[in-house]
Amino acid sequence: MRAGLGPRRTVSALAVGLAASTALTLFTAPAGTRTEAPAVPAVTTTARAEAPAVIPSPAVAAGPSSIGPGVVTETAGAGLCTAGLVLTAGDRTFLAQAAHCGGTGDETETDGxxxxxxxxxxPVTVRGTxxxxxxxxxxxxxNTMQARGETDPDTCAYNDxxxxxxxADAAPAVGAAVPFFGGPTGVRTEPLPAGAPVFGLAxxxxxxxxxxxAARGGVVAGDxxxxxxxAVYTMEPGxxxxxxxxxxxxxxxAVGVLSSLSSTADRPSIEYTDLGRALDYAARTDGPPGLAxxxxPGFTATPPGVDPRSLATPAGPGIAAG
Known part of the structure; x- marks a missing residue:
């Protein structure tokens, strides 16, 4: 139903037929004979369709809490990892992690x-503070790429x-804040240029x-x-x-999710899956509707109590866009 039109009025076929019959009877009745018109059934209206109830996103504390980015996750039958951001979809709450944290092959099996x-x-054990x-x-x-028969090599390698x-009973202990830095303040969707400073967790x-x-600083080497x-250069390897x-x-x-450790021309680097692309893929396929x-809290690139040397960024050769 288009907005502003209100409920559509409908008249039953029986009502139309009786109304026509009444008009004909009144027209042909002999003079002086009083004919009572039969009662016409009341016009009915369709009930207004009620919009489905919107399930609100759960309230997630902005500040730090026991469960949130940086805690340890351990997937049964697979590996130990570090949690990414807190996400919500309707009344559901999630922690992000790399998809390969559920991999059961050896460390060289990185094609999703x-x-x-x-x-x-x-089951995934989440070890909060x-x-x-x-x-x-x-x-x-x-799992989604394998079920869909995905074949694009870049998607298979980096959609992680x-x-x-x-x-639900863990909700009071969940906080969205990235330790030390605060944020996230949103998801970055524009390109990330080489040389841009970035901030993550060790x-x-x-x-x-x-x-x-611990806090970690880095500089973008390239896509x-x-x-x-x-690919991100850091002073200390991942x-x-x-x-x-x-x-x-x-x-x-938010820029990415740590996916792999790699080597460039003269130094190791850390590779992150682009979060904007990964969320878009989830939205276009079978990810939870409304995922975000x-x-x-507010972000700072110079968190109090953190030694600035741990946030130092190295200089290094750029990586050609892949």
């Missing part, structure tokens, strides 16, 4: 269109996003294997995979277990 992976519904909850693998670009759905293990998230990914962690630009907008990152 052919590599083995755990099924959707697999003061509590541990069990989430569920709800969506994965790898998965969603871990958090249980999560290396200590001697006991425990992990403590890879035809824009599906971004390590296994940091996959999935978020990357922000100088305005606090939860907003964090």
């Amino acid at each position: 269109c052919t590599s083995a992976a755990v099924p959707l519904g697999t 003061d509590r541990t909850v069990t989430g569920t693998l709800a969506w994965s670009s790898w 996003l998965a969603l871990v759905e958090l249980p 999560n290396p293990p200590d001697a006991t294997g425990a992990r403590a998230v 890879v995979g035809g824009g599906w990914g971004h 390590v296994a277990g940091e996959s999935g962690s978020p990357l922000l630009d100088a305005g606090g907008r 990152p939860a907003s964090g």
